[in-house]
Amino acid sequence: MSAPIIWYLIKFFTEERYAEQFMTGGLYLNTLEYFKKVETENSDGRIDSTEAVAAWLQPDDLKIKLNIPEIGDCEITKKDLAGPVCLSFDHHNYLHLFCMYAIYTTGFEAIDGKIDCAPEDVEDLQRQVKIDERCLKFGKFAVITPAAAFLDNLKKALKIQNYKATGKLVEYYDNEVFHGMIPMADIPFRKQKRFSYQREFRLCVDAGGKTDSALTINIGDISHICVKVDADKLPGLLEIKTEPVP
Template sequence: MASIFAFVKLFENKEYAEDFVNGKLFMNTIRSFKEYRDKSGELRGDDHEGIIAMYQPSQLGELKLGDVTILPSELAAPIVIHGEHLLNQNVFCIYSLNSRGYDNVSEETIREFKKTLELHNSCFGLGKYCVVVTNASEFIKRCQVAIKSKGFHGSLGLVDYFDEREFHGEMPLEKLGYQKRSMFKEQREYRIKIDTMRKLPDHYTLNVGDLSDITALTTPAELNEKLEIKLPDGTNA
């Protein structure tokens, strides 16, 4: 199981960063990410958001639409199926500094591990300000308390990344809303997902209380520059 050392949330607007420090978690619907079109390569939009299944043409038999038969060789791309109810749920997305991919870290792997934890260049386009959550477990606890106090159905967890060229079948039920294509893997995303059960789904702000005691405001470049890893034997990077 991966350990989470800290969270990082990027913002283009300093006012939004300060709102987060004050405990206001702005949560868009999953549908909004599906329909969003990136303008500057920021990788916010993903038309595969909210999928519940993907079927590769090479692994399908014939498809029939009435009297029309469609052969797998005639399909230009995988068949992607979205979940309507899933698309209506709200998510808060945040970058996680986690140990996924490393069972242990040694003197030989510490520099590679540090590189994994650093914000990837592809994430810089998501915002010029970033808020570092220095106590991950306390942040998770406050989110869970807030969700419970509102009576929402909710869950929290790391996003898994799949190879869209190879994956075939239904997404695991327990991971719906936590699956993204491998092209987004550098975001190392952690999500908070809630179902507000509203008739007209829209963005929602979850108030988890003041976070100023467990956060620090900086920039992506400064975060990478100041990040340091130290092993028990004193080895650092």
């Protein structure tokens, strides 16, 4: 299967002034720990208490042996556990994240900037680019930017400012089935399947040190490659138009 092709990136904002700040090049990054706040029924979907899990261990495949001073050896098995056990590293809490919704396709080739798609695959293609309405809760303003142009500006700015950063699509795992360790480099880019509708592209910046303060990175004015719209207009703006191959 061919690698995913990212066509557009979308950033949602609760206030128009934040959208304007983004378009002039100001990227506001919260720490990963910020996104691990306690989830509630009223959460808009961006808070995830299981962010940056390094290991997700199912009870049926787990046996823990402990040696407790003044008590002795203790063994924990599935009968002692109410659910999976997760492990994480403190280091990841201090990474800074910039998250965007990605319009991307998987399993299709791109030819001269267009998607090569057989008639019988059009429905699948439309499904891939459709924005889940749950994402509209992230803010009533949205800024759309072509992925290639935005990422080019971003890479140049990060290099000039000597930031250690990685950007890529988030992968989603089935937390009801997955059992094991997540590779260290992938830990900030793995989330549970309940968040898969967000189709997230994530920039992860290691600014060094331990801080819970947000970080602002300026990548230069990008207003010439962006368009700002009301978020509720997005579903009608992003539609697949087909044309026959000559």
